[in-house]
Amino acid sequence: METKVLSEAKVYVGTYGKYNNGSLSGAWLDLSDYSGKEEFYEACRELHKDEEDAEYMFQDYENIPEVLISESWISENFFSLRDAVEDLDDTEQEAFFVWCNYKSHDLSEEDADYLIRDFRDEYRGQYDDEEDFAYEIIEECYDLPEFAKTYFDYEKFARDLFMCDYWFDDGFVFRAA
Known part of the structure; x- marks a missing residue:
């Protein structure tokens, strides 16, 4: 699993309607600006308020593990995980993702606080x-x-x-x- 700095996560948000009409119109949203999924989706609604009942399309993203996002979905767990790893330094965050990959943890389903607790218990250093x-x-x-x-x-x-x-x-x- 490639190292991700979740505090620097960004998503390019367009809509399927615009895409199907030949437009890639949208914007990059910095996920650190939102406390949770609902606040993020509120920003998506504001961004695409020109479209009635818009279906959001996440056309590109950075610093988000693939298991936490797809073209039309972002995991609720992303925001919990982002907040949970906040206290880890960059080296520890890198080690955390190595540990998650090695242990086959499902970041989209498992409780972020428990993951961090177990990681801290097992991590010995670089x-x-x-x-x-x-x-x-x-x-x-x-x-x-x-x-x-x-x-x-x-x-x-x-x-x-x-x-x-x-x-x-x-x-x-x-x-x-």
Whole structure:
């Protein structure tokens, strides 16, 4: 899943009526301007008030996972998810989408707050590789003398850590749940 910055999500909103008459008339709407789906649809109605009973067509979009939008639909969960990831920094947001993809979470259906809670529980940080994480574990958890660290097999220790307890994807480490 490509990384998305949900706070920068935008949608180009036209209508099927205009499209069928050869017009791509519409506008980009910045979803950060709306607190929820109803407020967003109110802006769509205002934008296309020249059309009676307009059927909105989302002709293009940016920074929205495909599972949360289609040509004629936007998930209610988009707004909840956008608000839930607001407290995550850019690296954590990237890790969140890696985690969601790896775990096959359905962003359109699952409760955003629970997703964030579970992500925070499993996320361990960004590392160059599994061995880099193993170095940190040794430093934090074991009081090895310097001479012992030169003999320690970090590669094998990392292999053992990632057999069951952790997983690594795209530079991020997560606790296996």
